[in-house]
Amino acid sequence: MSGPGTTWYLVLAAFLFGIGALGVLIRRNPLIVLLSLELMLNGGNLALIAFSRHFADGAGQIFGLAVMAVAASEVCVGLGLVVAINRKKLPLDVDRLSELRG
Amino acid sequence: MTAGSWLCLLSPLAATIVILLGGTRLTRRAAAWISTASVFVAFGGAVWAFFGVHAQHVIQNYSCIDFGLRCQAPGELTTAWTWLASGNFHVGLQLLVDPLSTVMMLIVSGVGGLIVLYSIGYMDGDPEERRYFAYIAFFVFSMLMLVEGGNLLMLLVGWGLVGLSSYLLIGFWHERTSAVRAAKKAFVMNAFGDATMALALFILIAHYHSLSFGVLGGSGLSTSTANWVALGLLGGAVAKSAQIPLQTWLPDAMEGPTPVSALIHAATMVTAGVYLIARTHAIFEQARTIELIAAGIGALTLLVAGLIALVQTDIKRVIAYSTMSQIGYMFLGAGVGAYSSGMFHLMTHAFFKALLFMTAGLAIHALSGEQDIRKMRGLGKVMPFTKWCFLAGALALVGIPPFSGFFSKDSIVAATAALGTWYGWVFWLCGIAGALLTGLYTFRLWFLVFPGEPSAFVAEHHHKHGRWGEGPWTMLVPVGVLAVLATVGGWLQWSPLWHPFTKWLQYAAPTLAAAEPSNTLEYVTSAATVLAGVAGIALAWAIYAEKRVAIPQLPAVQRLLENKFYFDAAYDRLFYAPASALSVALRREIEEPVILQGGPDLGQTTLDAGGVVRRIQTGLLRTYVFFLAAGAAALVLAFLIAK
Amino acid sequence: MSVVLAASAGNVVVWMVWLVAGFSCLASGIAVISFRNPFFSALALIGNLASLAVMYLLLSAEFVAAAQVLVYAGAVVVMFLFVIAYVGPRQEEAWKDGPRLQTLGAVLAAGALLVEVIVAVSLAAGNDLGHDSTVGPVFGSPSYIGRLFLVDHLLAFEITSVVLLIAAVGGVILGSHVKREVP
Numbered sequence: 027m028s029g030p031g032t033t034w035y036l037v038l039a040a041f042l043f044g045i046g047a048l049g050v051l052i053r054r055n056p057l058i059v060l061l062s063l064e065l066m067l068n069g070g071n072l073a074l075i076a077f078s079r080h081f082a083d084g085a086g087q088i089f090g091l092a093v094m095a096v097a098a099s100e101v102c103v104g105l106g107l108v109v110a111i112n113r114k115k116l117p118l119d120v121d122r123l124s125e126l127r128g
Numbered sequence: 129m130t131a132g133s134w135l136c137l138l139s140p141l142a143a144t145i146v147i148l149l150g151g152t153r154l155t156r157r158a159a160a161w162i163s164t165a166s167v168f169v170a171f172g173g174a175v176w177a178f179f180g181v182h183a184q185h186v187i188q189n190y191s192c193i194d195f196g197l198r199c200q201a202p203g204e205l206t207t208a209w210t211w212l213a214s215g216n217f218h219v220g221l222q223l224l225v226d227p228l229s230t231v232m233m234l235i236v237s238g239v240g241g242l243i244v245l246y247s248i249g250y251m252d253g254d255p256e257e258r259r260y261f262a263y264i265a266f267f268v269f270s271m272l273m274l275v276e277g278g279n280l281l282m283l284l285v286g287w288g289l290v291g292l293s294s295y296l297l298i299g300f301w302h303e304r305t306s307a308v309r310a311a312k313k314a315f316v317m318n319a320f321g322d323a324t325m326a327l328a329l330f331i332l333i334a335h336y337h338s339l340s341f342g343v344l345g346g347s348g349l350s351t352s353t354a355n356w357v358a359l360g361l362l363g364g365a366v367a368k369s370a371q372i373p374l375q376t377w378l379p380d381a382m383e384g385p386t387p388v389s390a391l392i393h394a395a396t397m398v399t400a401g402v403y404l405i406a407r408t409h410a411i412f413e414q415a416r417t418i419e420l421i422a423a424g425i426g427a428l429t430l431l432v433a434g435l436i437a438l439v440q441t442d443i444k445r446v447i448a449y450s451t452m453s454q455i456g457y458m459f460l461g462a463g464v465g466a467y468s469s470g471m472f473h474l475m476t477h478a479f480f481k482a483l484l485f486m487t488a489g490l491a492i493h494a495l496s497g498e499q500d501i502r503k504m505r506g507l508g509k510v511m512p513f514t515k516w517c518f519l520a521g522a523l524a525l526v527g528i529p530p531f532s533g534f535f536s537k538d539s540i541v542a543a544t545a546a547l548g549t550w551y552g553w554v555f556w557l558c559g560i561a562g563a564l565l566t567g568l569y570t571f572r573l574w575f576l577v578f579p580g581e582p583s584a585f586v587a588e589h590h591h592k593h594g595r596w597g598e599g600p601w602t603m604l605v606p607v608g609v610l611a612v613l614a615t616v617g618g619w620l621q622w623s624p625l626w627h628p629f630t631k632w633l634q635y636a637a638p639t640l641a642a643a644e645p646s647n648t649l650e651y652v653t654s655a656a657t658v659l660a661g662v663a664g665i666a667l668a669w670a671i672y673a674e675k676r677v678a679i680p681q682l683p684a685v686q687r688l689l690e691n692k693f694y695f696d697a698a699y700d701r702l703f704y705a706p707a708s709a710l711s712v713a714l715r716r717e718i719e720e721p722v723i724l725q726g727g728p729d730l731g732q733t734t735l736d737a738g739g740v741v742r743r744i745q746t747g748l749l750r751t752y753v754f755f756l757a758a759g760a761a762a763l764v765l766a767f768l769i770a771k
Numbered sequence: 772m773s774v775v776l777a778a779s780a781g782n783v784v785v786w787m788v789w790l791v792a793g794f795s796c797l798a799s800g801i802a803v804i805s806f807r808n809p810f811f812s813a814l815a816l817i818g819n820l821a822s823l824a825v826m827y828l829l830l831s832a833e834f835v836a837a838a839q840v841l842v843y844a845g846a847v848v849v850m851f852l853f854v855i856a857y858v859g860p861r862q863e864e865a866w867k868d869g870p871r872l873q874t875l876g877a878v879l880a881a882g883a884l885l886v887e888v889i890v891a892v893s894l895a896a897g898n899d900l901g902h903d904s905t906v907g908p909v910f911g912s913p914s915y916i917g918r919l920f921l922v923d924h925l926l927a928f929e930i931t932s933v934v935l936l937i938a939a940v941g942g943v944i945l946g947s948h949v950k951r952e953v954p
Binding site: 028029030033034035036037038040041042043044045046047048049051052053055057058060061062064065071072075076078079080081084085087088089090091092094095096097098100101102103105106107108109110112118 | 788809823830842846850880884888892910919920924934935943945946
Binding site: 750751753754757758760761764765767768 | 873876877880881883884887888890891
């Protein structure tokens with residue numbers, strides 16, 4: 027393959043994943059958290075596609091498409107939650123939404 | 129023959145079960161009569177078994193003696209089923225019907241039947257009469273199992289069950305703390321004996337893999353092992369028969385009802401030790417030292433008990449110590465090897481001792497429960513039948529001919545001298561001294577209670593019972609029967625002249641040659657014991673009736689005797705106090721803080737731990753994610769390191 | 772197309788494209804997590820997705836790149852924008868009292884994960900990552916993906932459709948008005 031080797035793609039994917047993880051851990055707005063979650067999923071996807079190209083096995087791309095579908099579903103449900111929370115006039119702040127505390 | 133033995137054994141058990149299941153549906157009278165009838169049926173079974181063995185015995189005698197054929201001990205071993213099978217060790221539910229067991233069966237069921245009949249009158253009106261009759265039928269069953277047991281394990285089962293029955297019956301009036309305490313004391317001391325017996329049986333199992341009576345005659349044991357086995361068996365016998373040093377429970381056992389004292393603690397259970405030695409004589413003969421120790425224990429006990437009986441003021445306690453003393457005689461006889469003499473004394477003793485207890489019971493009943501002999505003077509005037517029956521029993525006890533005690537006691541004493549050794553002569557002297565003591569304490573009792581003018585207490589408290597004035601027929605008939613037996617029962621055997629009893633037992637428990645006294649020795653001994661007995665009676669008459677001789681004032685001796693040679697105090701200090709202190713300490717240190725608090729503490733700790741863990745559930749999303757990330761990082765690190 | 776790219780200007784062009792796409796990927800990623808206003812974060816995400824699509828093209832995964840733009844940028848981000856608009860303009864409050872211990876720990880954890888992944892990959896893969904396999908022109912094409920879905924990975928295909936169905940139902944339920952019985 028011309029251009030950067032598989033390692034470069036993997037490092038990039040790792041960084042993307044790390045940035046997304048940071049976002050999930052630091053931000054308080056659930057919408058931003060969901061966005062960061064998308065970043066993490068995309069990082070993983072990149073790694074999958076890179077390996078698929080490396081081993082010339084289409085299964086990696088199939089997996090990537092499945093991940094995309096799952097990410098879409100998860101965002102759908104997550105946003106539904108956000109909408110429901112908003113309708114109840116609760117603050118959109120993950121630190122304040124702690125009714126499940128023990 | 130064997131059917132008779134099964135009938136004998138199971139009849140009282142059936143009565144127990146019926147009474148227990150019937151409960152309050154049976155009237156008290158019905159329960160009493162069921163119990164009595166079952167014991168008489170058992171007696172019938174015993175007679176049947178006896179005639180069966182007799183038939184075999186006659187044939188044996190014929191063939192053994194006249195034709196010199198190989199002798200096989202008469203009797204039959206009957207097995208119901210194999211009870212215990214472990215490796216090559218098998219024990220069956222077996223009954224043995226042989227001359228020795230039939231003698232015991234007849235005594236237990238015969239005298240037992242009379243006593244149970246007596247207790248119908250004695251226990252009349254007691255609120256828990258049914259329980260009493262269930263227990264006493266159970267006791268008869270247990271004792272029969274003990275004597276009919278076809279192997280050592282069945283014997284041990286019976287042994288334990290009679291201990292249980294004794295406990296239940298001593299503590300029958302369980303509202304009385306003294307009765308409960310006495311029951312516990314009896315049971316614990318008996319349990320000690322049970323333990324030593326079990327250890328002896330373990331040794332036998334280890335060597336022979338069998339507990340049949342045949343192994344006792346085996347030659348596979350070294351002398352020291354045989355000594356241990358015999359010692360274990362002796363421990364059980366000493367505990368059960370209330371010999372020194374395990375004798376302290378018997379006087380306390382008088383807390384039970386008088387028929388119980390008569391049956392268990394005079395006629396049958398306490399004689400089980402003697403039966404044991406006779407039955408297991410083969411191993412005792414291999415451990416001759418232990419057997420002689422048994423004789424020594426018997427000699428010591430007969431003296432000590434006789435001395436203590438001199439200062440007792442409770443009528444039942446005097447008779448209890450007398451029992452202890454007479455069993456000492458039986459141990460002496462069995463210990464030197466004169467088993468049939470010991471067993472014969474067992475039989476006559478059952479007659480006259482039960483008689484004495486039962487007449488004492490008549491007196492106690494008439495005086496509404498009073499047992500202090502110092503208050504009872506002159507009872508003979510208002511209760512003549514009791515007086516004469518008691519006299520018959522007393523004379524039999526002292527051993528005056530022609531009463532039964534004379535025939536049995538003297539052969540024992542003569543056998544000790546026949547040994548020829550120094551200790552044989554010591555035992556002989558003990559026996560004669562014992563006869564003097566017996567005369568003294570027995571007639572002290574007689575002269576204090578029966579002759580003379582009624583005391584104020586008697587005049588005030590005595591009231592007539594029943595049609596004949598002294599008690600219901602259920603109480604008077606057995607007393608009368610036993611009075612007759614106490615008088616004529618000894619005529620069965622007088623060793624110098626005729627001895628069918630010894631011949632009867634010759635296959636089951638043959639007398640050792642060393643213990644066969646010559647006829648001269650027999651006559652001399654008889655004369656000596658009779659003289660000693662008469663001397664004792666005369667002394668008692670002089671001191672207590674005529675008041676010509678004052679009681680010697682020896683305060684130290686008096687205290688020694690009144691405190692029963694300080695056995696009770698010593699055992700209290702040695703065993704009871706430390707155990708009691710230990711249990712109190714254990715309760716304070718372990719039971720309360722650890723066991724009782726353990727549960728609540730555990731619960732509290734769990735709650736506290738839960739409270740700590742609960743803090744992790746912050747409800748905040750970011751905390752959870754943080755833990756996720758940190759955990760994942762740690763895991764990956766671990767994997768990297770592992771690789 | 773990748774073959775054309777490779778053949779024409781050689782490695783240099785590929786490298787340049789990769790660097791630009793990679794840089795914009797990371798920059799937009801940082802932008803996503805940094806903006807106060809969620810609207811801008813969503814827009815930054817679009818940029819991220821676009822650069823990722825370019826990456827996929829470089830990896831001969833044409834269908835996946837197209838799907839990425841259509842599904843993610845076209846549907847998912849639009850959904851986000853809808854909800855952001857519905858929820859209304861709100862700025863997240865600035866952190867009170869500065870970063871807390873938990874936040875610091877979070878940053879460290881994320882960093883550690885990152886480093887570990889890189890280390891793991893480089894250690895574990897080792898030489899294996901050196902040699903790429905050659906792929907034919909059909910690799911990554913829609914027909915290729917389609918055949919794989921229907922022949923080798925049919926189960927995954929069907930399950931994915933079920934997951935999507937469940938998510939759709941869930942979304943409807945979550946978003947619906949619940950009529951309460953007034954007691």
